[in-house]
Amino acid sequence: MFSASALRLNIVDRPLAKGKSEVSLSAFAFLFSELVQYSQTRVSNIGELERRLEDVGRGVGLRLLETLCHRERGGKRDTRLLDVLKFVHTTLWKYLFGRQARDLEQSNAVDDEYMISDYDLFVTKYISVPKDLGTFTPAAFVAGVVKGVLDGAGFPARVSAHFVAVKGQAKPKTTILVKFEPSVLQRESRLPNT
Amino acid sequence: METINAEIFTLTYGSMVRQLIADLEDISAVNKQLDEMGYNIGIRLIDEFLAKSKTGKCGDFRETVDRVAKVGFRMFLNTTAAVTNWNAEGTECSLILEDNPLTDFVELPEGCQNLVYCNVLCGVIRGALEQVSINTECSFVRDVLRGSDVSELRLKLLSLNKEEYPFKDDD
Numbered sequence: 127m128f129s130a131s132a133l134r135l136n137i138v139d140r141p142l143a144k145g146k147s148e149v150s151l152s153a154f155a156f157l158f159s160e161l162v163q164y165s166q167t168r169v170s171n172i173g174e175l176e177r178r179l180e181d182v183g184r185g186v187g188l189r190l191l192e193t194l195c196h197r198e199r200g201g202k203r204d205t206r207l208l209d210v211l212k213f214v215h216t217t218l219w220k221y222l223f224g225r226q227a228r229d230l231e232q233s234n235a236v237d238d239e240y241m242i243s244d245y246d247l248f249v250t251k252y253i254s255v256p257k258d259l260g261t262f263t264p265a266a267f268v269a270g271v272v273k274g275v276l277d278g279a280g281f282p283a284r285v286s287a288h289f290v291a292v293k294g295q296a297k298p299k300t301t302i303l304v305k306f307e308p309s310v311l312q313r314e315s316r317l318p319n320t
Numbered sequence: 321m322e323t324i325n326a327e328i329f330t331l332t333y334g335s336m337v338r339q340l341i342a343d344l345e346d347i348s349a350v351n352k353q354l355d356e357m358g359y360n361i362g363i364r365l366i367d368e369f370l371a372k373s374k375t376g377k378c379g380d381f382r383e384t385v386d387r388v389a390k391v392g393f394r395m396f397l398n399t400t401a402a403v404t405n406w407n408a409e410g411t412e413c414s415l416i417l418e419d420n421p422l423t424d425f426v427e428l429p430e431g432c433q434n435l436v437y438c439n440v441l442c443g444v445i446r447g448a449l450e451q452v453s454i455n456t457e458c459s460f461v462r463d464v465l466r467g468s469d470v471s472e473l474r475l476k477l478l479s480l481n482k483e484e485y486p487f488k489d490d491d
Binding site for chain 1: 321322323324325326327328329331332333334335336338339340343353357360361364365368395396397398421424425426427440
């Protein structure tokens, strides 16, 4: 009885699920593979392909920001640059991958660039990039998710994903490079240090 | 099997559908594309199903559908479907989806009322069964997103391909 009436309710009036249910990783991998293949039919170079994956990821990120702030933060959203980055590095990463990201670093050269690095993101699992696609990385999707979260939080940034070879490691690590727009840093410098 | 949070899957699917709508601009073309993508998934998914489900041979179509509903849906989407409404010949039936992770968070906006949001599932079932020599037709007849109480997939057996021996390698 209750469930029948709950379905009639407008979608935003229904209670938000706990978000504990799971589906098989294969189901996601199959879907993602189709997404990549479909995207390939509509682009002419690798940059565009990554852009398209980013766009799809951005849609996911915008929605995850709202869901996670509501669930994990009691409805609060971070407004300071470092807090937002920590939110991505810790809360978002735990939700997506079940653990914190390996590293969060600031670029040495410029102060508007940050890097979040990790190994074995599930989107890259089961995917081997053929030679003719060169530097393409399916983690562009994750970059899109991060971009969605940052955009939604009011920190517009350019976000890109890269494979980086690491000495002494067989697998390359995936680095998400975040470059904030100037307006973000200007605002940050006006705010008092806490 | 390894699992991931169902919401990531749900949101990714939703985001993809939105991109398809933006690209193709025509809802019926989107429905067709989703079915096509499902088909491509189905013909690959059956391998994993057969390798990991540890089920034996199915005796007839009834048993096959039961296994799709109970084992297949459980394995990949962590849900099950109820099989009902068999016709007298045992060639047509309905799958009722009680809990469909694809439709969480989803509401069809105006102008998309003809979108068969979960059409990908039809393609998956058709593609997977085709790989085990069962030709079927599958479509949504009721959809919670379009105001029905439940989602119902109608599955129709078209023909069974005879497996012939010896198999030819090159055709």
